[in-house]
């Protein structure tokens with residue numbers, strides 16, 4: 001496996017081939033225009049909701065990890081889910097996608113109740129997710145990883161698996177589709193390599209590519225930028241934006257505020273299990289509840305300030321905090 005911090009010539013080629021990240025102009029973009037008219041308030045209704053969660057609670061022993069009263073996600077938009085460490089973002093993702101069970105609550109996806117549904121069924125209903133730590137199987141080839149993610153494989157049921165023309169045709173179609181998707185991510189030349197030999201960024205791209213094998217309506221990305229070297233960050237952002245421009249709904253958990261501000265149409269902020277703010281990226285990061293959640297006593301600093309993304313400034317703030 002190559003070192004994730006080393007920029008290889010392949011990384012550069014992958015990055016150069018990615019769709020460019022572009023500024024979203026509310027004058028020409030329908031999603032941006034629609035969301036511009038939505039009041040930035042916790043639990044606010046969206047004009048075209050694809051996902052709505054109500055009273056979702058998850059407790060671990062005496063600790064409430066998630067306590068979301070009401071949240072709506074706008075169809076066709078990129079929504080970022082942010083919040084400090086331990087805010088409950090991943091647990092909330094796990095609940096929504098069927099990888100964990102809530103103590104209370106229900107939620108609807110595309111008009112259908114899916115709370116309590118198993119993860120595979122949730123994925124079949126059109127909501128797929130990726131993981132913070134990629135799930136690509138390192139001892140399988142890139143192509144086999146893609147084929148494993150394909151939906152409606154006749155080999156999944158006994159009848160289909162016994163009828164050769166059925167599975168042979170499906171395998172051919174799935175292979176064609178996999179190669180097309182891999183080409184989009186410039187991973188087609190790696191189809192016969194073990195997934196374990198890819199760089200961190202390429203594995204994130206493979207994870208996204210695998211998710212697309214199921215033709216999702218909504219894609220949920222858990223920290224897509226984590227462990228990705230800088231040469232591939234723009235490329236990943238460009239790919240995420242391209243999914244949205246094709247009409248897919250994207251919900252992503254992310255710590256990288258540059259990424260969040262660059263591509264999100266809407267930002268939801270969690271702290272201590274609850275949603276504490278939501279709104280467009282530029283305004284939500286100046287919200288007092290968000291500043292409090294991230295910075296504790298540093299009320300005079302806002303998250304819209306790029307200085308906060310500077311490691312030197314963060315180190316100074318942390319040192320000041322320790323002295324208190």
Ligand SMILES: Nc1ncnc2c1ncn2[C@@H]1O[C@H](COP(=O)(O)OP(=O)(O)OP(=O)(O)O)[C@@H](O)[C@H]1O
Nearest residue numbers: 060063064065083084085086087088089090091092
């Ligand atoms: N399986 C578990 N058992 C016990 N506690 C858990 C479990 N999963 C999560 N927690 C706790 O729930 C809280 C929320 O964790 P979660 O991982 O959802 O937060 P997060 O916002 O995704 O954090 P990060 O940004 O660090 O990934 C944390 O206090 C965590 O320790």
